[in-house]
Amino acid sequence: MNAWNLNVASCWSDIRTLIVCALIGVSTQSLATETVGYDQAKLAEIKVLLDGLYEKGQIPNYAVEIRKDGEAIFSAYRGNTKLGGAVAVAPDTIFWVASMGKPIVSSAVLKLIEDGVLGLEDPLSKYFPQFDSMVVAPMGDLDVPFEIAKKPITIRNLLTHTSGFTYSPEVLGLGDVAYQYAELGVMSQQVSLEENLELLAQIPLVAQPGDSFNYSVSVDVLGAIIEKVTGQRLGEYLDEVFFKPLGMNDTAFSVRPEARKRFARFYAPESLRNPAPSIPGSEIEWHIVETAPFGRPYDGWGQVPTFDSGGGGIYSTAQDFLKYAEMVANGGELNGVRYLSAETAAIHFQDLMPELGLEAFAVAFGEAAQYMKFGGGFGIKLQEDGSEKADYYFWGGAANTFFWIDGQDGNVGVFFTHIWPPRYNLSDQIEALVDEARIIK
């Protein structure tokens, strides 16, 4: 019996874990596969959608691929890593996938839970005692009376962004507290991960732990926990358990110098201040200009970081990321190698905070909150027919990269381009086209 089952056995001691255990029971069934095929004419509409943006000069390139049962059911790659130059975008083009590292780090945490090294209900303060008594500034507002945190921040909270942590304003952090993150440089690369945690512990939470979804530095904190319990740098641990054995050779916290020629540049819409150049020989009238995300120019990206940011520091390729997604979709196994138990893999797709209602997601997701739940590092998009069934499991990165796992038949997809700030969240539309194309027996 593995450690995850031990955790399951210990469920009965606590009413909150009981809910989770019940859920595990419900959904360890693998993703149903009655699909017999896909209407290729319908899938071709994906290319029409993306070509429209590309030919209007709004995206520099695109990489899109959808796989099922180890085979590509659709793929299209177009454009170059640099407008009018460098190399053609392909399955091995390197993108900064940013927050798409969050699900990967979450998978590593779930694996460590399976191994009995961590517990889902472990308080953060067990590993970093400075978080044992936190202050809460509701909605991040420093002008209203502070509260004392009523519950400890747990690993479950960190996996689901319900810790009460937030981000700086440029990543849509909440209220005045977000400005404190910016002023103190929380999770900047100026100092080590442990020093960043010291800064973080001094700032109020924006909500009571467990009460609401606030997109946050939580996964960087999970990275710190992994480093603490494994004694390894986060990148080394992920290499060992996922990247190397899965053959994700271009997935890392930096871009190898010899791979750099495959690393796509970043673009932003043109503006009055910064009009688009005309590219000699290009048949396209471009409306985008090269840009420097967070003020950091292209050459500064992909360099070895001070610390491995689990929340935003990963680079990857379409072919690499698809391997990770296929492994999770396939119940923790790929090509005969088991990475996670089926029970553990299923946790990615569980609603880990079932007691949370619409209002818990409203600030972050707006009207989409009515279709949102959050699992083990994955967003859960519910079907819009009110059935509470999952449409797909997903996440995305700040430079316009997305992936998803279909809730019905387990197909997996990626859509990457490099637009900063992100503007074309087309994964929802692309996934819907795949759903429409599905032919069920």
Add this chain to the structure above:
Amino acid sequence: MSKRDTSLPAFFALILSTMMLVATADEVAVLSPLTQEYANLLNPMVDEQLIPGYYLSVYKNGQQIVDLSRGFADEEASLLPGQDVLYFIASMTKPIVTLATLKLVEQGQLNLSDPVKQFIPEFSNLLVVPEGDLDNPTEALDRDLTIHDLLTHTSGLTYSQDITGREEIAKVYADLGLFAIDGLAESKLGSLEDHVEQLVQLPLVFQPGEAFVYSVGIDVVGRVLEIVTGKPLDIVITELVLEPLAMTDTHFTIPEVKRDRLAAMYSPRVATYPIPGVYRRYQSYQNLPKGQKNFGVSDAGYLSGGAGLISTARDYAKLLAVMSNGFRVGQLQFLDAQIGNELFQNQLPADLEDEGLVYNFGPSANNAGFSYGLGIRLIEGGNLVRTDDHDYYFWAGAANTGFWIDLKNDVYGIFMTQHLPTQYDRTAEMVEIAR
């Protein structure tokens, strides 16, 4: 410390109001086919939540033929867009100051060929740093700057990098807060006079007449008007333009009693995490002093002839009417037609051909010219010298407002929303629809 509007009740009210809006839109009376075409073009921007709302007014032969709106001008206050809603029109201030200048020309108080130094002596001592690059050797002025140079953005002045400036000097403008947009609410440099005093200490980025560089030139013109008339700029434009044209809702600072008609300012909201489906792409503009939802309510700014005015579509239509109507208001000649018609002639140096605007506005701004305060869009393969080849005249404000004048078809239109910076300019398509 600035704040985001994140209160939950307000948020749900917003969701609810958006839903109600969709419901009412389904029930509204049938639009005219023309209005429906505009709605088809513009409504998706609101429905996809790129902007909270808009107002569009189009006139043909002097009659309003489109009066279209959707969404909100201020979501929190549930203010609907309309032709009497007050919007920050930014650079659409420029044509008003230009008309005031032409009025003074008509009155013989000013010539467009007058050197600026005649009014502001420090303009005789300006230096030029070619291309605004501080590594280039400094040059003396080849010739004096004139009022004409200021009105046509060929003076060698530039704008702050926050606006359109692209030179190293433009960074200095930005660092100083020189003619900054946010300075309209809270000026770092004091009054208009103080701004000009600071400006003359900086070098030009080109020799006068050498290039089109979108600039603070019209702000300097505003100061010249003050000096010529001995009155502050708000009084000058009121007497010369606003009163004669009955533009009663155009102000630098909005009177207290009109503030319930003021739209709120918005800016892009960028979700760096994936949100399924359509989501809100805008948020309240963050850089205004606490408690101010838009420009035009503060008295801590400066009188900006380049960008300072708040106006309504109804008011601005009166300005476009006079320009479209031989410069007559009813039976009265507002401005000598010969002087006025200079607004419909390309005023850029001939050697810039139809490429002058490309320097600031990129390759898509080719095939265009510039008069005084108005851009000139050419027909395909047209020549700027031939007014018959002028397709339409246009300009726009930094907060995504814009207008066009289509003389040949006797059409003009005004589009209002409040999104800083401009991200959704549909002028070319709006011009076509009315034809």
